[in-house]
Amino acid sequence: MRQEPPVPLLRRQITALIFLGLTALPAYSGEMWITNEKDNTVSVIDTDTLEVTATYNVGLRPRGITFAHDFSELYVAASDDDTVEVLDPETGLVLRRLTSGEDPEQFALHPNNRLLYIANEEDALATVLDVKTGEVIAEIDVGIEPEGMAISPNGKIAVVTSETTNMVHWIDTEKSEIFNNTLVAQRPRFAEFSATGDRLWVSSEIGGTVAIIDTATQTVLETLSMHIPGISDDLIQPVGIKLSADGKLAFVALGPANHVAVIDQQSFDIIDYILVGRRVWHLAFDQGEQRIYTTNGISGDVTVVDVARMKAIKTIKVGRFPWGAAFRPD
Amino acid sequence: MFHRYFGFRLCLIRGWPALRDSRGLAASEGTGIVWGGGLLARWKSCLAALVSGTVWGAVWGVTLFAQPTLAQGMDVDISYLRQRVERAPVLSNLDPIPPDEGLAGAALGQSDNAGTGKFLGQEFTLSVFDLDATGGITPVSGPLSTPGDLIVIDAPAAAIVAFADQPQNAKRLIVNVRAQDVALRDGACRANVLHTIPSYAMRADALSQFLVYRRWTDLALIQGRRPADRAFGAAIRASASKFGLKIARTKDWIEDADLRRTASSEVPLFTQDLPRHDVLIVADETDDFARYLPYNTWLPRPIAGSEGIVPVAWSPAVESWGAAQLQQRFVASAGRAMGSVDFAAWAAIRAIGEATTRTNSPDAATLRAYMLSPAFELAGFKGRKLSFRGWNGQMRQPIHLVQPRAVVANAPLPGFLHQRTELDTLGLDKPESACTAFDAP
Numbered sequence: 001m002r003q004e005p006p007v008p009l010l011r012r013q014i015t016a017l018i019f020l021g022l023t024a025l026p027a028y029s030g031e032m033w034i035t036n037e038k039d040n041t042v043s044v045i046d047t048d049t050l051e052v053t054a055t056y057n058v059g060l061r062p063r064g065i066t067f068a069h070d071f072s073e074l075y076v077a078a079s080d081d082d083t084v085e086v087l088d089p090e091t092g093l094v095l096r097r098l099t100s101g102e103d104p105e106q107f108a109l110h111p112n113n114r115l116l117y118i119a120n121e122e123d124a125l126a127t128v129l130d131v132k133t134g135e136v137i138a139e140i141d142v143g144i145e146p147e148g149m150a151i152s153p154n155g156k157i158a159v160v161t162s163e164t165t166n167m168v169h170w171i172d173t174e175k176s177e178i179f180n181n182t183l184v185a186q187r188p189r190f191a192e193f194s195a196t197g198d199r200l201w202v203s204s205e206i207g208g209t210v211a212i213i214d215t216a217t218q219t220v221l222e223t224l225s226m227h228i229p230g231i232s233d234d235l236i237q238p239v240g241i242k243l244s245a246d247g248k249l250a251f252v253a254l255g256p257a258n259h260v261a262v263i264d265q266q267s268f269d270i271i272d273y274i275l276v277g278r279r280v281w282h283l284a285f286d287q288g289e290q291r292i293y294t295t296n297g298i299s300g301d302v303t304v305v306d307v308a309r310m311k312a313i314k315t316i317k318v319g320r321f322p323w324g325a326a327f328r329p330d
Numbered sequence: 331m332f333h334r335y336f337g338f339r340l341c342l343i344r345g346w347p348a349l350r351d352s353r354g355l356a357a358s359e360g361t362g363i364v365w366g367g368g369l370l371a372r373w374k375s376c377l378a379a380l381v382s383g384t385v386w387g388a389v390w391g392v393t394l395f396a397q398p399t400l401a402q403g404m405d406v407d408i409s410y411l412r413q414r415v416e417r418a419p420v421l422s423n424l425d426p427i428p429p430d431e432g433l434a435g436a437a438l439g440q441s442d443n444a445g446t447g448k449f450l451g452q453e454f455t456l457s458v459f460d461l462d463a464t465g466g467i468t469p470v471s472g473p474l475s476t477p478g479d480l481i482v483i484d485a486p487a488a489a490i491v492a493f494a495d496q497p498q499n500a501k502r503l504i505v506n507v508r509a510q511d512v513a514l515r516d517g518a519c520r521a522n523v524l525h526t527i528p529s530y531a532m533r534a535d536a537l538s539q540f541l542v543y544r545r546w547t548d549l550a551l552i553q554g555r556r557p558a559d560r561a562f563g564a565a566i567r568a569s570a571s572k573f574g575l576k577i578a579r580t581k582d583w584i585e586d587a588d589l590r591r592t593a594s595s596e597v598p599l600f601t602q603d604l605p606r607h608d609v610l611i612v613a614d615e616t617d618d619f620a621r622y623l624p625y626n627t628w629l630p631r632p633i634a635g636s637e638g639i640v641p642v643a644w645s646p647a648v649e650s651w652g653a654a655q656l657q658q659r660f661v662a663s664a665g666r667a668m669g670s671v672d673f674a675a676w677a678a679i680r681a682i683g684e685a686t687t688r689t690n691s692p693d694a695a696t697l698r699a700y701m702l703s704p705a706f707e708l709a710g711f712k713g714r715k716l717s718f719r720g721w722n723g724q725m726r727q728p729i730h731l732v733q734p735r736a737v738v739a740n741a742p743l744p745g746f747l748h749q750r751t752e753l754d755t756l757g758l759d760k761p762e763s764a765c766t767a768f769d770a771p
Contacts, residue, residue, distance in 0.1 A: 122658060124445060144445040145655055163652065163709070165446040166687070181449045183687065186709040187652075206709035232752055234714045256713075 030286060030329040032293050033089075034302055035062035035076060036319025042076060043302075043318040044092070045293070047286045047327070050304060050314050056092035059085050064106045065324040068131075069113045074326070075131065077104040077118070084116065084129065089328055098134045101127040105147055106190070106324075110173065111155040117171075119146035119160055126160045126169075128176060138176035142169045148191040148202065152215065161188035161202060168202055170218055180218045184211045190282075192241040194265065203238035203252060210238050210252055212268065222268050231257050240282035244289050249307070251292055253280040260294055262310055272310045276303035284325035295322035403451040406443070406692045408682055409477035410436050410675075411493070413461040413485035418556060420618040421589055432484040432507055433458065434664035435672030439679025441663065446687055454683060461485055465492055479503060479694040482678045484671070487511040487518075494520040503694040503701075505681070507674035510558075512565060515722040515758050519765035524701065524723035526681065527674035530565035532757035533641040536729035536741030537566070537611075537634055538573040539755070540641075543743045546608035546632075551580040552601075552623070558615035559636075566611055566635065578605035583614070589622035597626035604628070611635040638733065641741070644673030645732040653711040677710055677725060681718075684708050702768070713740065714753060722765040726753040 032045040035058070042062060044054040059078025066075050067089070074087040077100065084098040084107070103122040110117065115137060118127045126146055128138040143165025151158045151173070158171040161184070168182040168191060185207020192201045193215070200213040212222045226236050237255035243265060244250070250263040259273040260280060277296025280303070284293050291313075294303045302322060304314045410433060417427055428434070440456040447454050457472025461483075469475050479502045483490055487509040494504055499522065506514065506525045514520075515529050541547065549570060553563035563580070570577050581604065587596045601610065601623075610627055612635045614620035620637035632638055646657060646667040656676075660668040668676075685697040685706060700706055702723065707715040712728045719726060729741045742752040748759075758765075 121655060143449065144442050145652070162445075164442050165449065166684075166709075167446070167449060169449075178449075186707050186715060206715045207707060208715070234751060234753075 033326050034318050034322045035065045035324045037321040037323040039319035041319050063323045065326045071328050106149045108149045108151045117158045119149045150191040153197040159191050163187045182218050185209045189239045195245045201241050205237045208236050242283040277301045282324045287329050297321045406454045407478045408480045410458045411461045411483045413489050432671040432675045435675035439676040443683030484508045494523050503698045505678040515724050517764040519722050519767050521767035526677040526725045528643050530562045534565040534569035535756045536641040538569040539741050539743040548608045549577045550604040550607040551611045553613040554583050556616050559613045562615045563613035593622035593626050598628045602628040641729045643670035647732045651713040656711045721760045722763050
């Protein structure tokens with residue numbers, strides 16, 4: 001008789017760990033925080049149960065939203081209060097208010113976890129704010145109606161898109177100076193660096209296109225147009241963009257077209273269009289990028305999309321005019 | 331081409347802030363660089379930028395030369411010609427026409443263009459001229475003493491045609507921001523005149539679409555006796571016929587009552603003999619009597635046209651699509667709310683600016699060709715991109731149906747389809763227009 005070889009100890013341990021991992025840690029565990037532009041609140045969605053678990057009052061016309069990189073604080077742009085509010089994510093209480101310059105809309109947090117780069121829409125300015133001291137480090141003149149803001153993964157470049165000037169302004173973060181400008185199509189709304197930082201994706205809402213720009217040369221590599229049968233081309237108005245960290249997929253919110261486009265990050269082929277809520281605006285991934293959440297301004301809800309299946313799986317009612325979304329793991 | 335960008339890029343590597351303040355690098359068409367005044371100073375600033383930016387030069391500079399954009403030094407001088415027309419007497423003292431109507435929109439457009447131009451080495455200027463009834467031109471403000479080749483005209487149709495037909499203006503680009511006359515987009519069109527103000531026909535079609543959408547198909551029309559009232563009334567009748575609406579009766583307004591005191595007795599009587607209708611349309615473009623009609627009609631019916639639900643190019647009630655930002659910028663610069671003529675003037679100046687940005691040229695023929703081409707698009711805070719119709723030079727645009735406190739609907743309404751763009755369901759479509767001046771020779 002042959003004896004069964006004993007299961008190696010290591011394999012047993014791994015199996016046990018996987019089992020423990022599956023039971024103790026739900027796959028989607030965390031919270032998606034949503035700003036409600038016309039309710040002056042943020043809604044908190046439990047990404048496990050997909051229910052709203054809390055709604056907190058914030059300042060007037062909350063739009064931009066992002067967590068500190070260690071998730072210890074939440075930053076919310078209260079546009080009509082001309083402040084950035086710092087919230088305690090555990091309690092939802094406002095810890096302090098930072099003077100942000102007029103009408104802050106979108107912002108991006110530098111990898112140093114201290115400097116917040118803010119687009120001041122009405123002032124044609126980008127403000128650099130130290131979130132720990134509340135001090136304004138720099139103000140940079142940019143084009144009319146700055147909106148999109150992104151920082152390269154290595155922290156060396158900040159970009160701002162100006163909606164009426166139709167440019168991407170490239171800012172050297174060390175010198176707080178613009179070193180180049182790239183013209184794009186009408187009304188650039190949002191900018192997002194690829195995980196490697198070598199490419200910048202910029203949506204042009206009224207131009208109806210997404211420009212993919214080479215970071216090293218600041219030149220446009222490709223301009224993508226999207227077409228959905230039954231929807232006028234001039235109603236396909238790209239706004240929010242999210243790029244998967246593995247470099248494979250890009251998701252683009254198409255505003256009043258009520259769809260999210262799924263694009264291959266490398267070939268730029270359009271893979272699919274996913275029907276979501278009305279006037280889809282911004283997007284955020286959950287843990288592990290298994291699901292992507294869309295804010296739908298006019299229908300006042302959030303659509304949860306399963307990334308692997310490219311299917312909307314649930315719509316969650318939040319406040320009026322949900323605008324931005326940010327994820328916090330448990 | 332290469333030389334032109336090469337020279338500019340040397341400065342641009344890290345030195346744009348210096349360059350922004352010391353413009354004067356004027357590139358000639360095609361090849362080479364023509365240096366403006368202060369050559370030495372500029373070279374110094376370039377050199378300083380180069381030295382201090384060696385590191386950045388190493389990082390960015392090498393690859394920058396390949397980019398054929400954003401390198402130009404250029405003046406773009408726009409002239410605003412306005413003919414002040416005395417307003418006909420009206421009953422109400424409310425809502426006077428602002429003395430800077432139109433011009434305030436142009437000023438904001440100029441400021442928006444300058445905000446873009448500073449990154450491109452393009453300097454925009456706006457010169458204002460008064461145009462009198464005999465065609466005489468007097469400079470009012472700005473650097474030019476006589477109008478240049480890029481003209482925004484704020485005048486009645488007859489003055490626009492007279493100006494456009496002068497031989498020296500044949501090659502100029504003229505943009506109409508005031509006259510809504512359908513003829514200017516039809517048989518009386520001029521190849522050198524584009525229009526950013528919507529025509530009466532576009533506004534009437536927008537209203538008709540709304541009425542069809544709501545299935546309010548039986549109408550009565552009251553029109554004033556002044557030419558603008560008649561022109562809008564005619565557009566409404568033509569549009570009703572196009573969209574299958576029935577105008578059971580058209581009645582001319584009587585002008586001899588002071589409705590400020592007697593609206594509640596005069597208006598029910600005047601409207602008592604109108605046939606059954608769903609909506610009462612009123613054409614009163616001089617803003618004289620229509621404001622006294624609501625709530626005093628014999629039948630309780632909504633009012634639309636020049637009062638009630640009004641089709642407009644712009645209104646303070648428009649808030650969506652980022653319009654709130656344009657409204658705020660306008661209020662901050664003009665100290666009052668933005669109207670349709672202000673918007674048309676803003677759009678005219680921005681359209682010229684946008685064409686300049688994309689073509690790197692201040693030449694009227696180049697700009698006109700680009701503005702009429704499919705490549706042209708302008709973000710105008712109206713929910714869809716704006717462009718120009720190639721057959722008559724009219725700017726395509728959504729028309730907002732507004733009441734004083736809110737937007738009622740936006741045209742084109744859902745379901746009105748078109749093979750080119752739904753915006754072409756408003757106003758004279760290509761087969762409808764008798765304009766041939768834009769046809770290729």
